[in-house]
Amino acid sequence: MNQDSMLSQAQAMSNLYEPAPLHTVMRSEIDSSLRLPLLLLVRTSTFWLVMGSFLALLSAVKLVIPSFLDGISLFTYGRIFPVACDLLVYGWATPAGLAISLWFMARLCGTRLHYTKVLVSAALLWNAGIFLSSLALLCGYSTSVELLEYPAWGSFLLFIAFLLMGIWVILLFATRQPRSLYLSQWYFLTAICSFPWAYATANMLLVWGHIQGSAQGPIHFWYISNLFGLWITPLALGMAFYLIPKITGASINSYYLGIVGFFSLLLFAAWSGMTFLLGGPVPAWMVSASIVATTLLALPMAALLVNFFKMLQGKETMLVKSPVLRFTYVGILFFIISMVLVMIHAIPCFNAILHFTDYTAGLLVSLLIGFFGMTLFGALYYIMPRLTGVAWFSTQLILRHFWMITVGVGLMVFSSLLGGMVEGIALNDPVIAFINVLSYAAPWRWLMVIAWLLIFLGSISFIRLLILMRWQMIEESIPLVSCSTASNS
Amino acid sequence: MNRLSSLFLSVAFLFLSAWLGFVVYSYLELGRMKPLEGSDGVLPPQLSGQAILGARVYAANGCVTCHSQQVRQTSVTHSDIERNWGKRPSVARDYLRDQTAFLGMMRIGPDLSNVGVRLSNPRWHYQHLYEPATVVAGSTMPSYRYLFRLQKIQGQPSAEAISLVGNHAPQEGYEVVPTQEAKNLVAYLLSLQHDYTLPEVSPENASTH
Numbered sequence: 198m199n200q201d202s203m204l205s206q207a208q209a210m211s212n213l214y215e216p217a218p219l220h221t222v223m224r225s226e227i228d229s230s231l232r233l234p235l236l237l238l239v240r241t242s243t244f245w246l247v248m249g250s251f252l253a254l255l256s257a258v259k260l261v262i263p264s265f266l267d268g269i270s271l272f273t274y275g276r277i278f279p280v281a282c283d284l285l286v287y288g289w290a291t292p293a294g295l296a297i298s299l300w301f302m303a304r305l306c307g308t309r310l311h312y313t314k315v316l317v318s319a320a321l322l323w324n325a326g327i328f329l330s331s332l333a334l335l336c337g338y339s340t341s342v343e344l345l346e347y348p349a350w351g352s353f354l355l356f357i358a359f360l361l362m363g364i365w366v367i368l369l370f371a372t373r374q375p376r377s378l379y380l381s382q383w384y385f386l387t388a389i390c391s392f393p394w395a396y397a398t399a400n401m402l403l404v405w406g407h408i409q410g411s412a413q414g415p416i417h418f419w420y421i422s423n424l425f426g427l428w429i430t431p432l433a434l435g436m437a438f439y440l441i442p443k444i445t446g447a448s449i450n451s452y453y454l455g456i457v458g459f460f461s462l463l464l465f466a467a468w469s470g471m472t473f474l475l476g477g478p479v480p481a482w483m484v485s486a487s488i489v490a491t492t493l494l495a496l497p498m499a500a501l502l503v504n505f506f507k508m509l510q511g512k513e514t515m516l517v518k519s520p521v522l523r524f525t526y527v528g529i530l531f532f533i534i535s536m537v538l539v540m541i542h543a544i545p546c547f548n549a550i551l552h553f554t555d556y557t558a559g560l561l562v563s564l565l566i567g568f569f570g571m572t573l574f575g576a577l578y579y580i581m582p583r584l585t586g587v588a589w590f591s592t593q594l595i596l597r598h599f600w601m602i603t604v605g606v607g608l609m610v611f612s613s614l615l616g617g618m619v620e621g622i623a624l625n626d627p628v629i630a631f632i633n634v635l636s637y638a639a640p641w642r643w644l645m646v647i648a649w650l651l652i653f654l655g656s657i658s659f660i661r662l663l664i665l666m667r668w669q670m671i672e673e674s675i676p677l678v679s680c681s682t683a684s685n686s
Numbered sequence: 687m688n689r690l691s692s693l694f695l696s697v698a699f700l701f702l703s704a705w706l707g708f709v710v711y712s713y714l715e716l717g718r719m720k721p722l723e724g725s726d727g728v729l730p731p732q733l734s735g736q737a738i739l740g741a742r743v744y745a746a747n748g749c750v751t752c753h754s755q756q757v758r759q760t761s762v763t764h765s766d767i768e769r770n771w772g773k774r775p776s777v778a779r780d781y782l783r784d785q786t787a788f789l790g791m792m793r794i795g796p797d798l799s800n801v802g803v804r805l806s807n808p809r810w811h812y813q814h815l816y817e818p819a820t821v822v823a824g825s826t827m828p829s830y831r832y833l834f835r836l837q838k839i840q841g842q843p844s845a846e847a848i849s850l851v852g853n854h855a856p857q858e859g860y861e862v863v864p865t866q867e868a869k870n871l872v873a874y875l876l877s878l879q880h881d882y883t884l885p886e887v888s889p890e891n892a893s894t895h
Contacts, residue, residue: 260794260826263819268829275748275828341745342786378690383697391701398709403786410784412716417789419708427701463697467704473791476762478776480716483708549763553754553793624793627768631796632824 223307228584230309231300233677234316235584238296239577241324243663245288247656252281254649261642271335279346280334282561286344286424287355288327290569291392292320294432295362297576298385300584301439302366305382306373310365319361326354342403342413344421352400356393363389380455384435387463388428395423415479418470422487425564426466433532433572434462434501437525440575441508444522445515450507458500465490465497472543475552491543498536505529520595524575527603531567534610538563550621555641559613566652567606574598574659581666586675590665594658601655609648616641716778722884729882733783733874740874743867745786747830753798754790755878770804771797772880777887780880795827802879811872812848812864820854833868836860 256278259265266272303310310316330351333339339346347355366389370382399420402408408416438455442448449455468490471483509516509526516523538560541547551557578595582588589595616638623634722729733741744750757772766772776799781787790797805811813820816834818827834848839861847861856862864872 259828263826263828268831270747270832273747273828273830273832275751278751279748337746339745339748340786341748341750341788343750343791346748378693383693387697387701390697394701394705398705402709402713407785408713408717409719410781410787411719411778412712413781413784413787414778414789415708415712415716417787419704423704460696460700463700464703467701468707470708474756474789476758476775477756477789478778478780480778486707545762549758549765553791557791625763625765627765631769632822635824635826 223309224304227303227307227309230311230313231303232584234310234313234320235296235300235580236677237317237320238292239581240663240667241320242289242291242293242296243656243660245284245327246293247653247660249281249284249289250649250653250656252277252284254646254653256281257642257646257649261639261646270337276335276337276339279339279341279343280331282344283334283346284327284331285565286429287347288331290429290565290573291359292323292362293573293577294388294429294569295359295366297436297573297580298366298389298432299362299369300580301381301435301576302369302385305379305439306369308369308372308374310369316362316365319358323355323358323362326351326358330355340404342417344424345399345404345417347404349400349405352396352404356396356400359393359396363393379438380449380452380459381435381438383459384431384438387459388431388435391423391431392428395420395427411478414474414477415471415483418473420470421473422466422470425561426469427463429565429569430462430466430532433528433569436572436576437505437529440521440525440572440579441505443579444519445508445512447508447510447512450504454500454503458497458504461493461500462497465494469494469539469543472539472548473552473557475543475545475548488543488545492540494536494540498533502529502533520592520599521575521579524571524578524599527599528568528571528573528575531563531571531606531610535560535564535568538610538614550625551617552621554617554620554624555613555638555645556617556621558645559610559617562606562609562613562648562652566602567610570606571602574602581663585666585670587666587669587673589662590669591662594662594665598655598658598662601651601658605648605651605655608644608651612641612644612648616644719779719782721782722779726882729884730780730782730880731882733877736870736873737877738785738874740870740872740877741785743833743871744788744874749798750788750790752792752794752827753788753796754793755788755797755799756790757797757799757880766797769796772800774881774883774887776880777884779884779886798875798878799880800878802876803881806876808872808876809848811875812868813850815868815871816848816850816862817854820850830868831862833865833871834862835865836862 255266255272256274259267259272259274259277270276299310330347333348333351334346338348340348345352366385370386399416402416403413403420438449469487471479471487472491475484475488477484505526516526538556542551542556542560578589619641620634620638623629623637756776757766757774759775760767767774780799810821812834814822815830817829817831818825836856837844837860839859843861844863846863848864850856850862
């Protein structure tokens with residue numbers, strides 16, 4: 198297998214750029230202390246990715262063939278679509294991103310994890326929360342606040358579980374050995390601190406308690422912009438800033454630009470949410486502030502891209518050799534696309550047409566699966582062999598995974614962009630009856646079915662890789678918990 | 687102050703600036719908004735108990751996934767008003783009575799802010815919820831027949847029974863009646879009437895806020 202040897206070669210090359218041989222013993226100790234909780238988080242989150250993309254596929258089909266599984270309360274569109282979204286955000290992206298930040302943080306800080314059992318219990322609690330809340334949604338206990346649909350007890354369970362998991366990222370940082378501070382650590386810490394704050398605020402005002410309806414809109418969309426801008430995005434950027442220098446061997450080109458990118462992203466992303474209520478029942482100054490902030494997101498985008506592409510300069514051939522790098526850079530490509538889509542959406546004359554159409558769906562998929570997902574997969578391809586001591590089973594499956602997701606998300610962006618424009622122009626022309634707008638949207642929604650099918654099949658390839666890796670671990674009898682960890686925890 | 691704590695303070699400051707601006711401001715200002723006492727009663731009007739229960743059915747079935755409840759300002763687009771989705775743009779006070787404001791992000795179906803004005807016949811809604819395509823040809827809305835009950839006709843047919851023909855008609859001697867959930871949902875839909883005039887917005891000066 199020529200490709201297999203190429204893969205191992207690429208992995209060997211990336212090994213060259215690990216910090217220093219001095220830490221070799223400690224690195225294996227760090228890895229074994231993290232093995233059980235991280236494998237648990239990675240495997241369960243990948244399972245939810247498969248379930249989430251399957252339900253998204255199902256709801257995409259129901260949109261074009263309404264008679265499919267019709268009239269059954271459990272499978273009605275308004276129930277399975279939110280379940281799919283929540284599974285992708287809270288079942289998959291959140292715990293997977295947390296697992297990666299734990300591993301990177303431990304490596305960068307040179308510290309091992311203590312009290313593994315707390316983390317494992319919290320991960321189990323999180324997954325129990327996801328499972329029970331999804332069932333509750335299907336049975337009709339939804340709050341119908343988008344991306345906060347889980348019933349009060351469910352989101353409270355998730356909040357507690359998150360605190361018990363996220364605290365380890367901070368504790369690892371607090372006990373770090375090298376006192377230097379890396380850019381990826383900034384991103385991880387910001388993400389870990391802002392998510393629980395935003396989640397608790399939004400739940401307290403919209404789910405656990407109910408603030409007067411007149412105030413709910415701004416709070417809700419503030420939360421959604423925080424979820425994507427200050428949780429999902431910094432996680433993926435933190436991963437990219439760790440992986441790219443590691444694999445290309447280039448150092449971060451401009452530290453100054455890194456700082457500018459970091460702070461401006463933070464500020465503008467935090468203020469960006471109200472473009473989703475443009476023309477809606479919110480104070481005009483809020484919308485204006487968000488339009489300005491979203492447009493200015495161009496600044497962090499440019500600052501980040503200069504660094505990302507300078508680090509690749511002269512090493513483009515490594516994109517072919519290293520799957521980690523390829524996934525990461527496709528992730529960055531979708532980052533550019535998502536940012537451009539967000540900025541177009543913020544301009545009032547375009548927003549009037551594009552908002553309330555499939556355009557928003559494409560935007561979220563591009564950001565969540567294209568940008569975050571691809572970077573996450575890149576990180577997992579890097580981490581998992583080191584964590585388990587087993588190489589990836591098949592480059593063929595990695596390639597299939599790569600192309601399925603890339604083409605799937607690409608098709609989703611393409612069809613939602615063009616479909617959204619067609620729908621929006623039709624919606625803005627009152628001469629066209631609403632029922633006829635649906636026929637304009639239909640061909641594009643068929644393309645979205647194909648896009649979701651590809652994303653689903655891509656996720657299947659990835660979970661197959663994880664299962665093959667598990668078998669290999671059993672065959673080589675690699676323990677999930679090393680003796681030293683067990684005695685310490 | 688060392689480099690690390692100044693970093694954390696600046697991160698916290700940037701994050702909290704938006705939190706103060708969007709969340710705390712909304713909490714203090716919009717959250718304390720009061721209904722208005724006009725000559726023609728309190729605005730926005732109180733919801734009936736049945737409509738409040740109906741809003742929960744609306745939430746349980748995820749209607750907000752496809753239906754928005756906001757008429758946009760004319761400074762952004764005229765189409766919402768031209769489509770007869772409302773006479774005036776929605777304002778924050780319209781949502782005063784709602785436990786959850788179903789603003790929505792998608793319009794796979796039409797806006798429902800004023801569906802009670804547009805379609806005021808409950809029988810239309812029952813029929814539509816039971817089998818949307820029989821009422822609106824080409825509709826992609828799912829059927830909510832699980833909110834209805836098939837029952838044997840005892841004596842006189844029930845006055846609540848919905849009239850069904852063709853494939854959807856129940857077998858001889860049976861009738862389809864709405865459950866309490868369907869009745870609550872329809873009561874809620876009929877209560878969606880934001881056609882009253884508030885001082886901050888009126889049909890004449892629709893673009894002001």
